[in-house]
Structure formats: C-alpha cells, structure tokens
Amino acid sequence: MKINPKYLHSVETLARVQNFRVAAEILCISQPALSKQIKNVEETYDIELFIRDNQGATLSDTGKLIIDEIIALNRHIQKTNDHILSVAQNHFASLSIGFGKSSNDFLPGYIREFKNKYKNISISLSDICSFEQEEQLLSGSLDIGFMRQPKSKVLHSMPISSDEFVLAVSKDLYTEDQIDFYLENFNLLMMSNHSKSMMNIKTMALLKDRSHNITNISADIQTIITLILSNAGVAILPKKSILGIYDAIKLIPFAEETRWDIHMVWNPARTSKSVDLFIEYVQAASIQVGAGAE
Numbered sequence: 001m002k003i004n005p006k007y008l009h010s011v012e013t014l015a016r017v018q019n020f021r022v023a024a025e026i027l028c029i030s031q032p033a034l035s036k037q038i039k040n041v042e043e044t045y046d047i048e049l050f051i052r053d054n055q056g057a058t059l060s061d062t063g064k065l066i067i068d069e070i071i072a073l074n075r076h077i078q079k080t081n082d083h084i085l086s087v088a089q090n091h092f093a094s095l096s097i098g099f100g101k102s103s104n105d106f107l108p109g110y111i112r113e114f115k116n117k118y119k120n121i122s123i124s125l126s127d128i129c130s131f132e133q134e135e136q137l138l139s140g141s142l143d144i145g146f147m148r149q150p151k152s153k154v155l156h157s158m159p160i161s162s163d164e165f166v167l168a169v170s171k172d173l174y175t176e177d178q179i180d181f182y183l184e185n186f187n188l189l190m191m192s193n194h195s196k197s198m199m200n201i202k203t204m205a206l207l208k209d210r211s212h213n214i215t216n217i218s219a220d221i222q223t224i225i226t227l228i229l230s231n232a233g234v235a236i237l238p239k240k241s242i243l244g245i246y247d248a249i250k251l252i253p254f255a256e257e258t259r260w261d262i263h264m265v266w267n268p269a270r271t272s273k274s275v276d277l278f279i280e281y282v283q284a285a286s287i288q289v290g291a292g293a294e
Contacts, residue, residue: 048060076140121278148261156266163259168228170231171248174250199238
C-alpha cells in the first residue's frame, strides 16, 4: 500500500461531513494535519479528491468514483484489526452482519438469543442492500449477510424467511386498492440507490406499462416512510419494512407475484469459529420455527 490507512479514514470522514474543521474534530487532529493527510493522498495518486471552497469540501468527480472503495477498505481494515485483537485476547472473533429491512421481523431475535448464549462474541450490524452485501462477503469485510439469494457460486446460503413488494400509501390518501390509481395521481418516491440495487430493478419492472411519475430522492427507506406519512407521495417498498410499525400507512399488494426469499449467506472460504457458531445457531433456530409453524 502506498499510503497510510489512517489517511484513508480521514478521506472518508471529510467526505461524510464536508468540512475540514468538523472532520478534524472528529479525528482528534488539527486542521493543518488533516489538510496534509488529504494532500498526501492526492499527490500520491496525482488526483484531486475534493473541491475546496468557502463552504467546505465536497468530493470531486474523481473522488466520487473511488470513495465507495475507500469506505469498503476502511471497513475491512477495522474488521481485521478487531479480529487480531480478539484472537490476542483469547476471545472469539467479532461478527460483522449485513441485513436489509426485510430482516427486521426475525434478525433481532436471532441476535439477542445468540448473544445470550455467546456473551464474548461482539456483533456489528450494517443496513445495506443485497448487492453490496454480496460484494462485502466476497471481499471478507462482511461475515454473514441476510439478503436475496446471492448470484455468486462461491457463497453458500440457506433460505430463512421471505418478503414481498407492496405499494405503501398514507391512510389519509387511501381511497381504493387500485395501484394504478395512485401511480397515476401521486408522486412515486424512489431511493436513488446504486443502479444494481435489486429494489430499484424490481420496482422498475413493476412499473413497466404503468403510468407513473417518479420522484427520485437520495435517501433511505426511513426517509421515504416519513414522506409517505407527510402525504408527499407513495412508494413501492418491501412489506416487512413497514408491517406492524406504522398504523397510518396502507399496504396494497400487487396482483402479480412480487415475493422473494431472504437467505442467510456466508463465504465458506472466510469463516471463523464465531461465524460457524452463528450459522449453526440460525440453522437450528430456523428448524424449530419451521416445526412450530407445522
């Protein structure tokens, strides 16, 4: 590596807060020291990462192209450091788990019971889409994912649950169960996710041959839900991201099939004792849930 990994952490922090003073305070260094670190990275690769002005610092076009890779590398470095510390202290390695909103109904219970059984294993959670989970599982920056069935044949998986897409409408706006009526008469709120996001891909497939007016926003599902509650529009969302949480939202099912399976996914080439224990626990727990349902 040509540069100090600490400098990459500084790049990520500055990209997030877009202000040298605030970033320096978060990093507990002086502004000149932060400026020197950023300049070191830029000069090392002969690129401009940030556009500086009186308002602060924003990512340049080049910076936008590489910031995701820098963030992923930072996560992997932190995970490696945590793993080494755990081994050095004779503890189990920590677990890094990715999930989506469709896992909200079962994952908290799994983690709670697992932690009660294995108190020495620390767990970190990341709310990220299936596409990003798959990339991080392959790179080793994620241990376990709860996501759609992976495309990669390298990864192993097992179905745990399922979800489906519905149209979410504020009860203030609800008059009937005809989805086309809401798409024609109200703004459709969408996340401006990566183009490979399965949520966006599936949403666009459902919109094919339907009249609609898309409002793209750079936000997460929680923000979209807030906008729905504010009567700012309607949205196509996973049913479990809302079910049982917001009584003021009406969920309208599609006539066509929109269901998908949620899998627990892992990379067999990058397992540890902690990963093996978690997989074994979830496998046993899911069997008990299935038996109880029968």
